[in-house]
Structure formats: structure tokens, C-alpha cells
Amino acid sequence: MREISYMEAVREAIRQAMKEDERVFVIGEDIGVYGGAFGVTAGLVDEFGPERIIDTPISEAGIAGACVGSAVTGMRPIGEIQFSDFVVIAMDQIVMQGAKMRYMFGGKVEVPFVMRLASGSGTGAAAQHSESLENWFVHIPGLKVVMPSSPYDAKGLLLSSIEENNPVMFFEHKLLYKTKGPVPEEMYKIPLGKSHIVREGKHLTIIATSIMVMRAQKAAEELAKEGIEVEIIDPRTLKPLELEPIVNSVIKTGKALIVHEAVKTGGFGGELSASIMESEAFGYLDAPVIRLAGLDCPIPYNRTLEYHTVPQIENIVEEARKLVKGVY
Amino acid sequence: MAKRNKEELIGGEFDTKRAREILEFMVLTRAFEENAEEMFALGKVHGTMHPSVGQEALAGGASTALKKGDYLLNTHRGHGHFLVWGGDLNRMMAEFLGKEAGYCRGRGGSMHIADVESNNLGSQGIVGGNMPLSVGVGLSIKMRKTDQVVLALFGDGSTNEGAFHESLNMASIWNLPVVYFCENNQYGMSMAFNRAFNIDQISTRSVSYGIPGITIDGNDVVEVHKAVREAAERARKGEGPTLIEAVTYRYRGHSKSDRQLYRTRDEVKEAMKKDPIMRFAKLLQIEDKELEDMRLKAKEKIKKAVEFAEACPEPDVATIMEGVYA
Numbered sequence: 142m143r144e145i146s147y148m149e150a151v152r153e154a155i156r157q158a159m160k161e162d163e164r165v166f167v168i169g170e171d172i173g174v175y176g177g178a179f180g181v182t183a184g185l186v187d188e189f190g191p192e193r194i195i196d197t198p199i200s201e202a203g204i205a206g207a208c209v210g211s212a213v214t215g216m217r218p219i220g221e222i223q224f225s226d227f228v229v230i231a232m233d234q235i236v237m238q239g240a241k242m243r244y245m246f247g248g249k250v251e252v253p254f255v256m257r258l259a260s261g262s263g264t265g266a267a268a269q270h271s272e273s274l275e276n277w278f279v280h281i282p283g284l285k286v287v288m289p290s291s292p293y294d295a296k297g298l299l300l301s302s303i304e305e306n307n308p309v310m311f312f313e314h315k316l317l318y319k320t321k322g323p324v325p326e327e328m329y330k331i332p333l334g335k336s337h338i339v340r341e342g343k344h345l346t347i348i349a350t351s352i353m354v355m356r357a358q359k360a361a362e363e364l365a366k367e368g369i370e371v372e373i374i375d376p377r378t379l380k381p382l383e384l385e386p387i388v389n390s391v392i393k394t395g396k397a398l399i400v401h402e403a404v405k406t407g408g409f410g411g412e413l414s415a416s417i418m419e420s421e422a423f424g425y426l427d428a429p430v431i432r433l434a435g436l437d438c439p440i441p442y443n444r445t446l447e448y449h450t451v452p453q454i455e456n457i458v459e460e461a462r463k464l465v466k467g468v469y
Numbered sequence: 470m471a472k473r474n475k476e477e478l479i480g481g482e483f484d485t486k487r488a489r490e491i492l493e494f495m496v497l498t499r500a501f502e503e504n505a506e507e508m509f510a511l512g513k514v515h516g517t518m519h520p521s522v523g524q525e526a527l528a529g530g531a532s533t534a535l536k537k538g539d540y541l542l543n544t545h546r547g548h549g550h551f552l553v554w555g556g557d558l559n560r561m562m563a564e565f566l567g568k569e570a571g572y573c574r575g576r577g578g579s580m581h582i583a584d585v586e587s588n589n590l591g592s593q594g595i596v597g598g599n600m601p602l603s604v605g606v607g608l609s610i611k612m613r614k615t616d617q618v619v620l621a622l623f624g625d626g627s628t629n630e631g632a633f634h635e636s637l638n639m640a641s642i643w644n645l646p647v648v649y650f651c652e653n654n655q656y657g658m659s660m661a662f663n664r665a666f667n668i669d670q671i672s673t674r675s676v677s678y679g680i681p682g683i684t685i686d687g688n689d690v691v692e693v694h695k696a697v698r699e700a701a702e703r704a705r706k707g708e709g710p711t712l713i714e715a716v717t718y719r720y721r722g723h724s725k726s727d728r729q730l731y732r733t734r735d736e737v738k739e740a741m742k743k744d745p746i747m748r749f750a751k752l753l754q755i756e757d758k759e760l761e762d763m764r765l766k767a768k769e770k771i772k773k774a775v776e777f778a779e780a781c782p783e784p785d786v787a788t789i790m791e792g793v794y795a
Contacts, residue, residue: 174731439576445567
């Protein structure tokens with residue numbers, strides 16, 4: 142199969158969805174001629190014109206509101222939040238309006254929009270351009286939260302998200318944009334709410350999201366040299382979460398390590414850990430469920446500090462090793 | 470043309486000595502940013518930065534029109550204001566290189582540099598992010614009954630954020646001592662002014678808040694200084710906020726990764742004819758040779774600052790959590 146980048150996979154999903162369904166359009170800052178801050182929408186304005194690839198003023202609340210308002214009146218918008226941090230300015234429209242409208246109106250309205258957000262650290266952009274805020278949205282009934290970790294998942298999950306009749310927060314990791322992987326040319330959909338067993342193993346279950354899936358895979362290769370066989374599960378959609386494969390894996394391995402970039406306190410790891418504890422896997426646990434996550438700290442500018450603020454491959458190796466050896 | 474009388478005020482705003490200092494700041498700012506671009510090209514720094522090349526008259530005119538003790542709320546394109554406000558070049562460079570000796574201990578970088586000791590409350594990476602802050606700082610001045618003033622800086626793009634509307638209205642109804650200084654450099658990242666606005670002048674929005682609004686030539690140091698000085702005087706007298714729109718032009722891309730597909734080279738070239746440094750030098754009757762000497766001196770200062778910053782230690786990883794809480 143041909144290989145394309147994560148960014149190209151996202152763009153291809155948008156292009157194919159727009160070709161297939163004229164209700165689909167994209168709205169955001171600098172997405173037209175500029176091609177998006179990270180180049181995701183490059184060329185789309187030439188193909189679809191400025192009426193469907195809509196550049197906005199710097200007005201995040203307006204972008205989100207335009208998504209919600211057009212979604213409830215028959216369109217299928219894809220909004221872009223240039224850096225996921227800027228979603229703070231759009232929160233009212235997403236959380237108070239978009240997420241609740243269907244329920245408040247007795248289920249009589251559809252709110253089918255996708256909000257794409259460029260997320261994560263590692264670019265030296267400091268505290269206001271590097272956050273991982275996905276779990277804020279997991280907390281909001283009415284929203285779905287998707288975090289693709291590979292080009293294949295990015296395309297398949299985005300196509301499903303566009304087809305969804307609910308608001309979807311679609312978190313793309315900036316450092317993944319240039320990573321390549323096999324992606325079919327035709328349209329395909331990965332259903333929301335399906336976890337993915339990325340690697341099989343018997344000693345330890347690692348549940349990782351977004352870029353941490355890639356780092357966990359590299360860590361697993363290291364650990365394999367020591368005879369530690371790691372199973373890696375990527376939930377892919379944090380909400381709805383498919384718990385069953387995770388529970389089954391933990392029953393098999395007896396040990397669970399959760400890895401995400403977002404800060405640990407109040408992060409998705411807490412929710413996941415509690416869910417494992419509440420499940421039948423509890424009786425099979427040989428060790429506490431461990432969370433390896435970002436420090437409770439804004440992302441610093443300095444390159445070395447930034448590196449040490451979020452989990453890296455060596456941290457995953459170390460935590461996994463400790464857990465397998467019973468040191469925690 | 471006869472040489473100026475030393476006593477004569479330039480445009481009624483400042484004497485020749487001060488004017489020359491301001492020009493030196495403008496030249497230094499450009500040298501700082503040109504050096505920063507080189508350092509990015511050489512891979513010596515990571516992240517991004519937002520050059521103000523071509524907009525130096527804004528800092529030269531505005532940040533010099535305030536008094537010691539006043540407050541500055543800066544933008545992500547704020548190297549010039551930082552320097553004029555009294556920023557130490559060495560510590561500024563150290564911050565740019567992410568060093569412990571930097572103004573923000575290497576945590577903030579170019580985009581978030583602040584010098585709280587001099588009431589420079591730092592630059593924000595969120596467009597419009599400092600506008601509501603201006604209300605808070607203005608309110609605090611009023612409650613503490615001091616005669617301070619806030620210089621709140623923002624770009625054309627941020628005036629289309631909701632925060633702009635809320636802030637100017639609150640500052641107006643409470644008569645807060647804020648000078649709202651809009652740096653209209655024609656582009657909000659790639660969004661040209663005429664695509665983002667259906668009005669000709671942002672200053673006309675002042676009507677909605679019942680405050681004075683004025684549009685000025687942002688490449689004219691004297692005009693900028695005059696407008697900001699007068700607005701600051703009004704604010705200090707308790708007459709409330711003013712909205713100043715200073716029209717200028719951003720020579721460089723939004724940030725270092727901008728390919729500038731949204732405008733032509735000719736447009737940029739045309740704008741460069743109104744270069745603020747050249748214009749001010751001409752006004753001050755500074756010969757080309759003298760200006761060139763000034764540039765070389767600035768480059769030398771930058772070189773020394775880079776040497777200083779490069780020799781500074783990196784922050785200790787063990788201190789990573791310091792500063793999150795008091």
C-alpha cells in the first residue's frame with residue numbers, strides 16, 4: 142500500500158468528503174491560500190474555492206458558532222482551531238451551545254460538526270501554543286473526542302467523524318503531521334468507539350493516546366530486547382471509549398500503564414484507570430494501574446525543559462520495566 | 470537645509486538627543502530581529518518568533534510616550550516595545566535562547582517575554598488575550614488611586630476577537646486610564662485587512678464605545694508619539710480610554726514559517742518605500758554614513774548579547790516545576 146503522511150491523510154479525508162457531500166465545508170483561520178498553519182489544508186482552496194474553504198478573521202468563537210449554527214441547519218462543517226490552545230476562546234459555542242443543543246431541544250436537532258484541533262508540544266512554541274486539552278471535552282456530555290495516532294487512523298476516523306450526527310472534537314498532534322504510514326486511496330471509515338490493539342504482548346498492557354502510541358511502540362521494541370512483551374492499546378476515541386479490549390488485555394497481563402501527553406492531574410488517564418478498576422479486570426491486577434503523563438506544568442519554551450515536561454520513549458521504558466519488576 | 474537648532478523640538482515632541490536615542494532603539498530592534506532570523510536559519514533556536522521589521526516606529530513613538538511607572542501590555546510582535554521600555558539586551562537575548570538568565574528564566578521565549586519589575590506585563594501569544602487584562606490593570610490603577618496609565622498593544626487581527634468589544638466597552642463605562650494602541654500592519658497572519666474588515670478604519674469602532682478614536686501614520690515616529698502622549702495625558706487626567714489605530718506594514722511573514730503566498734513581492738517592495746527608520750533618519754538629518762555607523766554599532770551590541778546569552782547556563786531540569794504556583 143502507498144504511504145502518505147498523517148497530514149496528507151487528514152487532507153485526503155477532507156477532500157474526499159467534500160467531493161462526496163456538498164454540505165461539507167471547512168472554516169478556520171489561514172486555511173485558504175496560506176494552507177493552514179501546519180499546511181493541512183494546502184491546495185484545497187484551489188480545488189473547492191473560497192466558498193467552501195472559508196478563511197475567517199481571527200475569531201475563534203465565531204468559527205465555532207459558525208460550525209454549530211450551520212450544522213443545525215443542514216450543513217456539515219469542519220472547523221479548524223489553528224492551535225488547540227485557542228479553543229479556550231470558542232468554549233461557549235462548543236460546550237454550552239454545540240454539545241447541549243440536541244439534548245436541550247429534546248433530541249430534535251442534529252449538530253453534525255467536526256472541530257479539528259492541532260494539539261501538543263514539542264515545537265518550542267511555549268505555554269500558549271502547546272497544550273493537550275482533550276480531556277476537557279471528554280468531560281462534556283454531547284461531545285465525542287477523537288485522537289488519531291497514525292495516518293491510517295487519521296483518515297478513517299476523520300471520515301467517520303464527518304459522517305457523525307454529533308459534534309466531534311478531532312485532536313491532531315502537530316509532531317505526527319509529517320509521520321508516514323500506509324493509507325488506502327479509497328474512502329474507508331474507522332468507527333468511533335473502537336479501541337485498536339496496536340501490538341500484542343503478555344507481560345504488560347500500555348494504553349496510549351495520540352503521539353504516545355508511537356513512543357510506546359518504540360519503547361516496546363526496547364523492552365522486547367529484555368524479554369518484556371508489551372501489549373499496546375490505542376483507544377483512538379476517548380469518547381465514546383471502547384473499554385472491552387483494554388479490560389481483556391489487563392486480565393491477560395495483570396498490569397496496566399497509561400501514557401498520555403496531557404497533564405496527569407485531571408487527565409484522561411484518571412478516567413481510564415478508574416474504568417479499569419471498576420471492571421472485572423480489577424481482580425486480575427498484579428500491580429496498581431500506573432499513569433505516565435505530562436507534568437502538572439505549563440509547557441516551557443526552553444527545549445530541554447519542554448522535552449522533560451511530557452513522556453518520552455525512555456520514560457515509558459523505565460516505567461514499564463519498573464511495573465513488570467514489581468517496583469512502584 | 471540648515472542644521473536644526475538643538476533646542477528645537479522635533480515636531481513639538483522631543484529634543485534631538487531623545488530623537489536620536491529613539492532612532493537607535495529602532496535600529497537596534499531591527500538588528501535584533503535580523504539576527505534572530507539568522508539564528509533560526511542556523512538552527513540555533515527552536516520554536517518561532519514574530520518579527521516587527523518595518524513597524525519600528527510603533528515602539529519608537531508609542532512606548533517612549535509613557536512615563537516610568539506606567540504599564541505595558543505587549544503583543545507577540547513586541548521586541549521593539551520591550552527594548553524601548555527599558556529591556557536589557559543581554560537578558561532579552563538570554564530569554565530568546567531559553568536560558569536561565571533570561572527575563573522569564575527561559576520558560577517564556579520570544580513570544581512571552583515580560584519584565585514585571587518595570588511594569589512591562591509581557592507579551593501574549595493569544596490574539597486579543599491582553600485586551601481584557603487592560604481592563605483589570607486600568608481598574609486596579611483607579612482603585613489604587615495612582616496616576617498610572619496602561620499602554621495596551623494589539624494588532625488589527627485581534628480587534629475581530631470578542632475580547633476587543635468587551636474590553637473597550639468596560640474601559641469606557643468605567644473611564645479607565647488605558648491607551649488602546651492598535652498596530653494595524655495590514656495582515657492578521659495571512660488575512661488581509663480588506664478581507665477581515667468591512668470598514669476602512671478600525672478607529673471608527675471607537676464610536677460604539679463613546680471614546681475618542683484616531684487613525685495615524687504608524688510609520689511616523691513623531692505622529693505616533695504625539696497621539697499616544699495626548700491619549701496618555703487624557704487618561705492620566707481621568708478622561709478615560711482612547712483608541713489609536715497606527716497604520717503600518719509588516720515586511721516579514723507572520724512568523725518564520727510563513728511562505729507569504731497571500732501577497733506579492735511588489736506590494737512588500739512598495740511598502741518598504743515608507744520605511745520608518747529611513748524616514749526618521751531623514752527627519753533628523755542623519756546622513757547615510759551616520760546611519761550605517763548606527764547599524765554597525767547595533768550589530769556589535771547584538772553580537773555581544775549573543776555571546777553573553779550563549780555562555781549562560783541552561784535552566785536546570787530539576788527546577789522545571791518552579792513557578793507554577795506561589
